[in-house]
Amino acid sequence: MVTQSNKSIAKAFRLIEIVCSESGPISLRHIASKANLSLPTTHRLLGTLKAVGALQATGDGTFKLGEKLVGIHASISDNIHQVRKIVELQLKDLLSKAGISARLSMLDDGELVIMAGNDSGVHQKMRSTIGYRYEAYCTAPGKLLLAALSIDQLNAYLNEAPLVRITHNTICEPRRLLDEIAHIRTVEYALDDQEFIEGVRCIAVPLKDKSERTVAALSIAGEQLGLRDLSALIPQLRQKASLLSAQLRELPRGMSTLLDIENLEVA
Structure with a gap:
C-alpha cells in the first residue's frame, strides 16, 4: 500500500x-x-x-x-572494485580465441544490464557497453534471467515489454517466448541464435546465490560460433559460473555486492 x-x-x-x-x-x-x-x-x-x-x-x-553516507559509499565502492576484479579476471579466462565476447549481466526492471565484460578481437557491433541496458527477450542472458522470474513477474513483463522483431530470428510472439522460457528452466541455459545481432550467437548460464536463486547470467557470444560450438561450451561455462559464484559468496556482502554495482553505477 x-x-x-x-x-x-x-x-x-x-x-x-x-x-x-x-x-x-x-x-x-x-x-x-x-x-x-x-x-x-x-x-x-x-x-x-x-x-x-x-x-x-x-x-x-x-x-x-554527509559523513554517514560517504563512509557507506566508500565501503561499497571498495567492494565493487573487488567484485569487478574477480569477475573480469574470470571473464578474461573464457576468451580462448579471437572474436569472442564474455559478459556478466543482471535483470533490472525488465531490462538486461551489462555489469562487466571482456572482449577478444570482436567487431564493433558486438561491443556492448558496460552499464548499458538492453531488451531482455532477444538475448541469451536476458531470456535466462526472465526464466528465473515468478509466473506473475513474467506475465507482468510480457504485458509491458515491446516485443519487436530486431532480426529475422527474434522471438517476438508471447506464446513462443513462454515456450522458450519453459525450456530454459528445464535445461538451465539459454541460447540466442542471431536473435539480437545478425550473424552473432550467444549462450548464457546462471550465477546462483546460496539459496540457489539465479541472480546474474554469464554469457559468451561470437560471430564464428555455431550452435554445436555453443553446446560444447556449456560445461566450461557452467564450471566458470560455479567458480565465480563461490568467489563472490566469500565477499563480506556476498553476491549482493552485484546489486551494489547495479544500484550505484548503472542506475
Whole structure:
C-alpha cells in the first residue's frame, strides 16, 4: 500500500541519488529541478536528510553527501572494485580465441544490464557497453534471467515489454517466448541464435546465490560460433559460473555486492 510516508521516503532517496550522481556539491534549485519537486518540498526533505547525517550543507548553500553516507559509499565502492576484479579476471579466462565476447549481466526492471565484460578481437557491433541496458527477450542472458522470474513477474513483463522483431530470428510472439522460457528452466541455459545481432550467437548460464536463486547470467557470444560450438561450451561455462559464484559468496556482502554495482553505477 502506498502511503504518504512511503512517498516521502521515495522522494528522499531520489534526492540522495541526485546528490550522489554529481561530481561536486549541488544547489537546492538544481536538486528540485532534477527531482521534479517544488522548492519548499525539496527544502523540507533536504533538511530532514541533513538532520540525520545523510547530506551535508556547505557554506555556499549547496549540498553534498554527509559523513554517514560517504563512509557507506566508500565501503561499497571498495567492494565493487573487488567484485569487478574477480569477475573480469574470470571473464578474461573464457576468451580462448579471437572474436569472442564474455559478459556478466543482471535483470533490472525488465531490462538486461551489462555489469562487466571482456572482449577478444570482436567487431564493433558486438561491443556492448558496460552499464548499458538492453531488451531482455532477444538475448541469451536476458531470456535466462526472465526464466528465473515468478509466473506473475513474467506475465507482468510480457504485458509491458515491446516485443519487436530486431532480426529475422527474434522471438517476438508471447506464446513462443513462454515456450522458450519453459525450456530454459528445464535445461538451465539459454541460447540466442542471431536473435539480437545478425550473424552473432550467444549462450548464457546462471550465477546462483546460496539459496540457489539465479541472480546474474554469464554469457559468451561470437560471430564464428555455431550452435554445436555453443553446446560444447556449456560445461566450461557452467564450471566458470560455479567458480565465480563461490568467489563472490566469500565477499563480506556476498553476491549482493552485484546489486551494489547495479544500484550505484548503472542506475
